[in-house]
Each structure stands twice: as C-alpha cells, then as structure tokens.
Amino acid sequence: MRKLVYFIEFIIINLFFIICKILGYKISSDLGFFVGKTFGNIFRSKKSIIQNLIKSKISIQTSEDTFAQNVLGNYGRILAEYPFLKDFRNNTLSKYIEIDGMNNLEKVKKKNKPVVFISGHFNNFELMAMQLEKSGINLAAIYRPLNNTFLNKNMENIRTNFICKNQIKKGRSGTRQILENLKKGNSIALMIDQRVTEGIKIDFFGNLASTTTIPAQIIKKYQCDIVPIYIERDRKHYFKMYVSQAIEISSEKSHEEISLHLNKILEKMILKNPDQWIWTHDRWKK
Numbered sequence: 001m002r003k004l005v006y007f008i009e010f011i012i013i014n015l016f017f018i019i020c021k022i023l024g025y026k027i028s029s030d031l032g033f034f035v036g037k038t039f040g041n042i043f044r045s046k047k048s049i050i051q052n053l054i055k056s057k058i059s060i061q062t063s064e065d066t067f068a069q070n071v072l073g074n075y076g077r078i079l080a081e082y083p084f085l086k087d088f089r090n091n092t093l094s095k096y097i098e099i100d101g102m103n104n105l106e107k108v109k110k111k112n113k114p115v116v117f118i119s120g121h122f123n124n125f126e127l128m129a130m131q132l133e134k135s136g137i138n139l140a141a142i143y144r145p146l147n148n149t150f151l152n153k154n155m156e157n158i159r160t161n162f163i164c165k166n167q168i169k170k171g172r173s174g175t176r177q178i179l180e181n182l183k184k185g186n187s188i189a190l191m192i193d194q195r196v197t198e199g200i201k202i203d204f205f206g207n208l209a210s211t212t213t214i215p216a217q218i219i220k221k222y223q224c225d226i227v228p229i230y231i232e233r234d235r236k237h238y239f240k241m242y243v244s245q246a247i248e249i250s251s252e253k254s255h256e257e258i259s260l261h262l263n264k265i266l267e268k269m270i271l272k273n274p275d276q277w278i279w280t281h282d283r284w285k286k
Contacts, residue, residue: 006147006149006150006151009150009151010150010151010154013079013151016079017083020032020080020084021083021084025081025084025087025096025237026236026237028080028081028084029080029081029236029237031080032073032076032077032079032080033074033077034073034076036072036074037069037070037072037073040072040075040076041072044075044280046065046068046069046072048279049072049279049280050065050067050068052279052280052281052282052284053274053279055205055207055284056205056206057205058205058274060274062275068279070275071279071280074123074275074276074278077123077124078123082126082155082158085127085130085158085163086161088130088162089130089134089162089163096237096238096239097127097239097240098240099131099241099243100240100242100243101241101242101243101245102135102243104243104244104245104246105132105136105137105243107246108187108227108246109136111246112185113185113225114181114182114185114222114224115187115224115225115226115246116187116189116190116215116219116224116226116227117129117132117139117188117227117228117229118190118191118192118215118227118228118229118265118266119191119192119193119228119269120192120193120266120269120270120278121191121194121278122230122232122273122276122277122278123231123239123273123276124231124239125231126159126163127239127241128229128231128241129163129189130162130164131241132229133164133165138184139164139166139186139187139188139189140167140168140177140178140187140188141159141163141167141188141189142167142174142178142188142189142191142214144169144170144194145169145170164189166181175214178214178218182222182224188218188224190212190215192212192262192266193266193277193281193283194283195209195210195281195282195285196210196211197210198213199213202256202260202263203260203263204266205267207284208284210285211263211283212259213255213259215258216258216259217255219249219251219253220251220258225248226246226249226262227243227244227245227246228244228247228265228269229242230244230269230272232272232276233273249261
C-alpha cells in the first residue's frame with residue numbers, strides 16, 4: 001500500500017514539474033507558494049509547525065496560523081523551483097542569486113585545506129552547495145535520502161547533476177565516505193538542523209534537541225575550520241547567500257561543547273527570517 005502511495009506521489013510531482021517548466025521560473029515559484037499555503041497541511045502538519053514554534057519561544061510578527069501558512073508556502077516554492085536548478089547551475093537564472101562573502105570563499109581556496117560548511121534548510125537550501133561548487137570549492141555534500149524511493153531517484157539525479165556531483169548519503173557508509181573525502185582534500189557541506197537518532201541531546205532554543213556530532217567529530221580528528229553559510233529569499237524570487245569567515249574551533253573542546261556552539265550559530269540564522277526555516281523537523285522530540 002505504501003509503495004502505491006509513493007508511486008502516486010511520484011506521478012503527481014512529476015506532472016507538477018512539467019507544468020512548472022511550461023510556466024517558467026517566476027510564475028511557478030508563485031504557484032508553488034499558493035499550492036503549499038493552500039494544500040500543504042495535507043502533507044506537512046501545520047499543527048506541528050506551531051508546536052515547534054511554541055517550543056522555540058521565539059517571537060514572530062504575525063499570528064501563529066499565518067506563520068505556519070508562510071512556512072508551508074515556502075515548502076511549495078522550493079518544490080516548484082526544483083525544475084529550474086539546472087538553469088541556476090548553467091547561469092541562465094544567475095541574476096536571481098547574490099553571494100555575500102566571496103572573499104571568504106577565496107580565503108578557503110587559498111588556504112587549500114578542507115573545511116566544514118554548515119547550514120540549515122532555508123529558502124532555497126539546494127542552491128548553497130551548488131554555489132559553493134560553482135565557486136571552485138572541492139566539495140562533498142551530505143544528504144538524507146527521501147522515504148519515497150521513486151522520488152528519491154529523481155532527487156539524487158538532480159543533486160548529482162546540478163547541485164553537487166559528490167554526494168554522500170547519511171548513515172554508516174556515509175561516515176566512511178566523509179573520511180575518504182577529507183583525506184582527498186575535499187570540504188564537507190552538511191545541514192545541522194535535522195533531528196538525528198545517532199546524535200546527542202544539546203540545547204537548542206532553550207530545549208534539549210537531538211543534534212548531529214559529525215562536525216564535532218571532524219573538527220576533533222582533522223582540525224578543520226567551520227564555515228557557516230546561510231541563504232535567504234528576497235522579493236519572492238531572489239536569493240542572497242551569505243558565506244561567513246572560517247571559524248577555528250579548538251579540537252580540545254568536547255563533542256558537546258562544539259555542537260552547542262554550532263547550535264547557537266544555527267539559532268542566529270533562523271532568527272533572521274524565522275518563516276524561511278523548515279519548522280516541521282521536530283528537533284525536540286523525546
């Protein structure tokens with residue numbers, strides 16, 4: 001039964017992608033926002049967004065219901081923009097993205113030592129690894145496979161061909177690949193905002209949250225610097241990506257201390273545009 005549901009989802013989303021390509025980038029992005037805002041609650045619970053927002057204790061400028069609708073609308077925009085990642089890659093849509101901090105990327109390249117790029121699932125998160133690789137960074141990006149195996153094949157092809165050719169699947173086999181890439185001199189890009197079963201409980205917006213220790217492990221073993229990156233959506237269709245200066249963290253610090261430091265960086269990113277983060281990740285699930 002589940003395979004049938006996944007297959008139907010696969011058909012619907014592929015038809016949606018075809019429609020988006022016909023309509024063009026801007027109209028598709030706006031359509032995606034409308035679809036996400038109107039029907040998103042069927043696939044991602046608006047209630048879970050509000051519950052997580054309450055747990056975070058952050059203040060917002062709108063009602064909780066409007067906030068949740070905007071989050072779901074952004075889901076829709078991201079989905080509608082997948083057919084255009086190829087155009088972002090080949091610079092056809094390059095005018096829609098600006099990068100602040102190119103000098104910091106040049107410093108990373110000049111130092112010629114692997115770093116760990118960290119970020120979260122912001123609008124449109126797929127563009128970050130793409131821009132890093134386009135800028136000449138030797139990169140491996142860590143990703144979590146979709147539960148829908150039919151759609152996952154599509155997404156893996158998109159990511160490999162247009163986002164970052166060197167993809168590492170999360171899991172035990174991925175850990176070995178991370179080490180191999182670091183030895184080759186490749187930097188690692190990963191999201192630190194998802195709940196992970198193999199993580200440790202670290203403070204995140206005032207509550208304990210399951211947190212990945214992969215960055216901490218890399219820092220302690222390879223003395224890699226951390227480079228936070230962030231992307232925000234501006235004027236619906238435009239993006240600005242920020243590349244911070246490399247941060248040197250002592251390998252003498254514990255996994256807990258390093259992970260807490262990174263969670264604080266992530267909190268600051270989220271607070272810039274709270275409704276542009278994917279709030280359905282239940283970081284505080286016990």
